[in-house]
Amino acid sequence: MKIAVMGYGTVGSGVVEVIETHRDVIAKRIGGESLELQYILDLRDFPDDPHSDKFTKDFNDILNDPEIKVVAEAMGGVNPAFDFTMKLLKAGKAVVTSNKELVAQKGLELLKAAEEGNTNYLFEASVGGGIPIIRPMAQCLAGNNIEGVAGILNGTTNFILTKMIEEDMSFETALKLAQDNGYAEKDPTADVEGHDACRKVCILASLAFGKHVYPNQVATEGISNISLEDVSYISSVNGVIKLLGQIKYIDENRIAAFVSPAVVYNGSQLASVRDVFNAILVRGDAVGDVCFYGRGAGKLPTASAVVADMVDCAKHVDRRKIFGWGEGEEDYVVDYKSTIEMPFYVRAKMSENQVKTIFHNVKFLSRKGQPSDEVAFITDCMTENKLMKKLENAEVLNIIKVTNY
């Protein structure tokens, strides 16, 4: 089966590599046929690349070639990936992607175009890199009402937090190390401020509950405010800080979805996820907690998930997958700050007595070198709005949500 790859960056070149190095296993999975690379679309020149005869700068070469049945989109970003993908799908060509930004923004439109073209739009690689999560969410958990999802969805921030937790490294030093190792971009904003995790939350929420959730509906907070002091207090109660994407089912018409640092207690499957690894925990009413763990990014892990989607398209060329992903609604994602109750970790310049007066029942934490005018504590369950009201006259240093995963 003839295929094309759009975008020859990290993931795109990885896709080409996996197709070439895995001919046997791919042919076995498809039932004898192989994936034959016909085009690589990229505006840049790669004169020394062994595939130089495959390169094109003209998208129409792919669109107008009737032999091309499956296309991997690894361009990233919304434009021109959106335009290209729409045209391919409407022309009946299957498209697979690792482009979480595009799926989060335009997933519904693209799935509709796939329906129109009687073909498939698959995006296993868009969340959790090589970890199988899209199919399990869409298919395997169909006998459950999903109650919640919590995921460590960004490898870069998890690497930074791991260094802070295990090696007492400052945020800045850990970020620099992540950049030196190639885990973080020169401009690390998308990772560090939670935007990348936010896109993945949108995709997971849309799949789990069948209505499109858009990035601007998801309250998003990054890890740049996390200090070693917070890490130290929380480790004293056998907890760690993770950047979590969380989704909570409220009722048929409402969910909560947010990205933020969160306290996870040791013993949770999420607590032992270290370095650049990702994990996604899904809580179903029948199955209980299931958790999916692996490398959430990286050239070959991500590429292997893209290729698996291509294999699936090649195996099922005129059979469509139905995701049940419908229109979103403005009020569908609630303001979690006024609705979801949870415990909070608070660090503040206060006395224990002041804290007791305001909160009655809290658990105080301690750390080495704790200044006499600093307290840290974990509250009972309450909404974030209620917490902020209680703390309105206090000099707060940090607040972190505490999860029940």
Add this chain to the structure above:
Amino acid sequence: MKIAVMGYGTVGSGVVEVIETHRDVIAKRIGGESLELQYILDLRDFPDDPHSDKFTKDFNDILNDPEIKVVAEAMGGVNPAFDFTMKLLKAGKAVVTSNKELVAQKGLELLKAAEEGNTNYLFEASVGGGIPIIRPMAQCLAGNNIEGVAGILNGTTNFILTKMIEEDMSFETALKLAQDNGYAEKDPTADVEGHDACRKVCILASLAFGKHVYPNQVATEGISNISLEDVSYISSVNGVIKLLGQIKYIDENRIAAFVSPAVVYNGSQLASVRDVFNAILVRGDAVGDVCFYGRGAGKLPTASAVVADMVDCAKHVDRRKIFGWGEGEEDYVVDYKSTIEMPFYVRAKMSENQVKTIFHNVKFLSRKGQPSDEVAFITDCMTENKLMKKLENAEVLNIIKVTNY
């Protein structure tokens, strides 16, 4: 869509319950249609059951009803489940099952019958209860050469080992507790001696590498020889003992597959799997390690996986899933004892000097109350046959494999 359930034990009654309590989410997943229970096949009487009008003792009622499109087989055992399933598949009715014994023994024949009947035979619930693992293995990891699989596949034994590790409980007391909690059968042999895990290894190996592996090809050892002394020695090097099913790729024509207790070091995703939970770790050459975690047994978790398969059948009524599961071969599963090198934990009545003379390089372990004539140590990598030869004159108390997962 009209459906039938065969076998009204724990799983079968759970399937009926999940179908009834999850009408909305099921209809949403299928695209409007619901699963309508028409028959329950069981030889026993359930006079007070609310579904008493659905019961039949005659399998032909199901086979001959042209409206029945999907059947859940939750009878367990090979006979008569095999005969019934063959007839249903050949008649073009989709069958889904949690019956690992049947899939492990007869999976290939049943998949062929499904092909003949142009229908599906699905068995997500046969391994890992509610944990999605069959689809991820068959589909999502298609861009990988799978190098190995290691799984905690039996909840009962993991519960017993957890109690031994965390509460210093003896094997006998922990087994009794598992029985009292309903985790272990009155006759616990199938769990404790590893037969249940062995069946799941067969299914995973058949899926991962495309050739049927039969239970009699898998060397199987249970946990009844594990003592608190072993637990204690191994905890001194930050390890735990787990009952693991392991599969290792050797080459196109050979794999190793075995079930045995194994030392897993803390930090591994398998080490933190406690109580009745299961986890399956798959190592792919592109994706690295991915791990799937959740409840591996229990009424509702298992039933929810059966129902998800029914939903899949209902959604794709005339589209077949291709598993690429072919004939097995006698020499395909090698004698791991002569081929696979790994470190071993050894406890013996020897002196450290005797050990040093035989092994040169080992790591000695210690425990509280260690008798002066007892040693425990971890060897370098070697085959089990080589180890046994070295130890032929020693008074060995226990030997446990050490994993690299």
